[in-house]
Amino acid sequence: MLQAVNEALHLEMARDNRVVVLGQDVARNGGVFRATEGLFEKFGEDRVVDTPLSEGVIVGAAVGLAMSGLVPVAEIQFLGFSYQAMHQVAGQVARLRYRSQGRFEPAITIRSPFGGGVRTPELHSDSLEGQLANIPGLKVVMPATASDAKGLLSASIRDPDPVLFLEPLRGYRGIKGDVPDNEHLVPLGEARMARQGDDLVVIAWSYLVEVACRVSDALADEGLSVAVLDLRCLVPLDLAAIAAAVDHCGRVVVVEEASQTGGFAGEVVATIVEECFWSLEAPVVRVSGLDVPYPVGMVEDVFVPDEARITAAVRRTLETA
Amino acid sequence: MAQPSDDQLQAILGDMVGARVQAQRLWNLQRQGQVGTLAPIDGHEAAIAATAHALNPEQDWILPQYREPLALQRFGSEVLYRYLLYNIGHPAGSHLPPTVRVAPLQISLATQIPHAVGLAWGMTLQNQPGVVTVFFGDGSSSEGDFYEAGNLAGLLGVPVIFLCINNQWAISTPLHLQTAAETIAAKAAAFGMPGLTVDGNDAAAVYDAVDEARSRALAGQGPTLIEAVLYRLGAHTTADDPTRYVPAEELEAARRNDPIDRLRAHLVEQDLWDEETHADIEAEALARFDEAFDEARATPIAPDAVVDHCTTVDSQRLARQRSLLLGPEEAES
Numbered sequence: 001m002l003q004a005v006n007e008a009l010h011l012e013m014a015r016d017n018r019v020v021v022l023g024q025d026v027a028r029n030g031g032v033f034r035a036t037e038g039l040f041e042k043f044g045e046d047r048v049v050d051t052p053l054s055e056g057v058i059v060g061a062a063v064g065l066a067m068s069g070l071v072p073v074a075e076i077q078f079l080g081f082s083y084q085a086m087h088q089v090a091g092q093v094a095r096l097r098y099r100s101q102g103r104f105e106p107a108i109t110i111r112s113p114f115g116g117g118v119r120t121p122e123l124h125s126d127s128l129e130g131q132l133a134n135i136p137g138l139k140v141v142m143p144a145t146a147s148d149a150k151g152l153l154s155a156s157i158r159d160p161d162p163v164l165f166l167e168p169l170r171g172y173r174g175i176k177g178d179v180p181d182n183e184h185l186v187p188l189g190e191a192r193m194a195r196q197g198d199d200l201v202v203i204a205w206s207y208l209v210e211v212a213c214r215v216s217d218a219l220a221d222e223g224l225s226v227a228v229l230d231l232r233c234l235v236p237l238d239l240a241a242i243a244a245a246v247d248h249c250g251r252v253v254v255v256e257e258a259s260q261t262g263g264f265a266g267e268v269v270a271t272i273v274e275e276c277f278w279s280l281e282a283p284v285v286r287v288s289g290l291d292v293p294y295p296v297g298m299v300e301d302v303f304v305p306d307e308a309r310i311t312a313a314v315r316r317t318l319e320t321a
Numbered sequence: 322m323a324q325p326s327d328d329q330l331q332a333i334l335g336d337m338v339g340a341r342v343q344a345q346r347l348w349n350l351q352r353q354g355q356v357g358t359l360a361p362i363d364g365h366e367a368a369i370a371a372t373a374h375a376l377n378p379e380q381d382w383i384l385p386q387y388r389e390p391l392a393l394q395r396f397g398s399e400v401l402y403r404y405l406l407y408n409i410g411h412p413a414g415s416h417l418p419p420t421v422r423v424a425p426l427q428i429s430l431a432t433q434i435p436h437a438v439g440l441a442w443g444m445t446l447q448n449q450p451g452v453v454t455v456f457f458g459d460g461s462s463s464e465g466d467f468y469e470a471g472n473l474a475g476l477l478g479v480p481v482i483f484l485c486i487n488n489q490w491a492i493s494t495p496l497h498l499q500t501a502a503e504t505i506a507a508k509a510a511a512f513g514m515p516g517l518t519v520d521g522n523d524a525a526a527v528y529d530a531v532d533e534a535r536s537r538a539l540a541g542q543g544p545t546l547i548e549a550v551l552y553r554l555g556a557h558t559t560a561d562d563p564t565r566y567v568p569a570e571e572l573e574a575a576r577r578n579d580p581i582d583r584l585r586a587h588l589v590e591q592d593l594w595d596e597e598t599h600a601d602i603e604a605e606a607l608a609r610f611d612e613a614f615d616e617a618r619a620t621p622i623a624p625d626a627v628v629d630h631c632t633t634v635d636s637q638r639l640a641r642q643r644s645l646l647l648g649p650e651e652a653e654s
Contacts, residue, residue: 046446052476057435057469064439068447091429099425101416102630137631161632236636
């Protein structure tokens with residue numbers, strides 16, 4: 001998946017000379033994960049810029065760059081550090097078009113890795129998608145496959161609205177798959193059926209799609225038909241795809257890595273209730289991170305939903321009369 | 322060093338006098354319930370108008386905080402109309418046409434300072450001439466955005482003028498509770514840029530400082546921090562009662578140093594200003610105000626205006642919310 005992100009950045013910078021990349025360690029080091037490798041050498045120091053350790057001004061300067069007509073792609077090294085830029089993300093990036101009533105085009109992409117499972121220090125693993133999705137004006141894009149990482153990142157950079165493009169830490173090297181060689185675009189706001197199935201649908205995004213697919217494959221051996229719907233984008237949300245999957249299966253488990261209270265899984269459940277309540281054959285179940293801060297390494301596996309927890313939720317939902 | 326010409330001083334005073342009477346009218350309209358909460362300009366006119374006159378509206382940008390618009394009319398006649406639209410709560414009040422190089426007001430303090438750095442940076446990358454001037458106050462100099470943006474501007478050497486209006490008060494917080502530094506300008510040392518303090522009640526001194534900072538910026542010599550020291554003669558906003566905390570004798574002393582009186586006395590002495598000129602300028606400013614206010618009040622609002630310009634295309638959710646605002650007939654058309 002990491003290589004797919006890197007390819008999209010190379011392609012978009014070559015395609016449009018308004019695209020500039022900025023962030024900590026993105027130029028000479030090629031990013032701490034090498035997501036921006038080779039960009040500095042290829043596109044030069046004007047377009048690929050190492051910034052000081054300053055999340056607020058990385059995002060704030062991106063606003064000004066966009067006002068000047070450029071297309072900034074900013075990197076926040078870990079999503080948990082975006083708390084130090086949240087006043088610019090929520091208060092400025094998201095509202096630039098609205099505040100100026102269309103004068104300024106916030107064609108800004110903010111890339112940031114997030115999520116657990118790799119034993120990082122504190123605040124490197126936080127999943128903030130629910131908070132971000134609650135900010136009007138932002139799009140929230142969360143790829144689950146290598147191919148989608150490329151196609152959705154290209155689409156995000158070209159999108160005239162601001163996009164929070166969240167890349168799963170575990171997926172950088174843990175998600176592998178074929179990626180189209182040349183230009184590849186995946187439209188924002190179209191969910192994807194990652195597994196077809198008839199008995200129950202698991203709704204997920206980002207790395208947990210991979211986990212849900214493993215659950216689906218294992219249960220298929222028992223003759224259970226579990227679909228997996230990959231939302232791809234939380235904003236804009238593909239309401240029709242959610243409704244179609246729920247109408248077809250009647251039973252739903254929604255999984256997320258963020259803490260449960262106020263999280264985006266709750267939004268998905270509310271959507272199901274609004275769109276297709278009468279198709280439900282059992283109560284909707286959520287499998288979420290726990291309602292505590294993201295914990296340290298020796299206990300993080302208890303926090304992040306895994307195959308066992310998702311499998312148990314699926315079985316319970318299938319057994320409900 | 323470039324002192325403003327006599328013509329420029331007259332024009333600056335004209336803008337200052339106009340802003341003062343328009344601000345008074347606006348205050349009255351607020352008291353009548355015709356406009357919302359706003360921050361009066363009283364005492365800030367020289368620093369803002371002289372800055373605007375030292376800049377080139379054809380290529381330079383101004384990123385205001387929120388107190389400045391009435392003294393920025395040199396950047397476009399549209400500024401007044403849009404400011405009044407803003408004050409009556411019309412969504413279009415924050416939209417200035419592309420020819421007016423003034424950004425929307427910024428209520429969240431200091432957040433516009435990083436934008437100024439990014440904008441100047443983007444202009445430089447695209448070989449566009451011009452400088453970006455960003456206004457903020459003494460209170461904003463305590464915000465993280467000021468330090469982060471100053472640091473990055475110093476590193477990049479971008480053409481930005483950091484114009485700190487030090488009016489001694491952040492609502493009720495006096496300067497000595499805002500910073501232990503001797504001056505706000507001294508903080509420029511941490512950014513590797515020049516910092517200077519000017520008398521913000523002296524229009525010529527402000528003009529000179531901005532002119533020099535602009536020349537340096539255009540010559541590729543980077544940003545400057547200018548601290549214009551003055552005194553807030555009015556309330557923080559229409560919702561504030563400064564008699565609770567501003568010492569009366571201090572305010573009285575500040576009034577004797579009113580920037581309008583000072584420049585007026587200077588120009589009268591030079592036979593460049595008289596009472597008739599003054600009265601004419603006030604009358605013209607009020608006429609312009611009344612015309613713009615009428616126009617603002619007559620500006621229609623579409624029933625679904627509230628959801629315009631959030632994103633380029635409505636999401637499915639937002640489209641549904643829009644159709645509820647439009648009612649069944651319009652939604653189907």
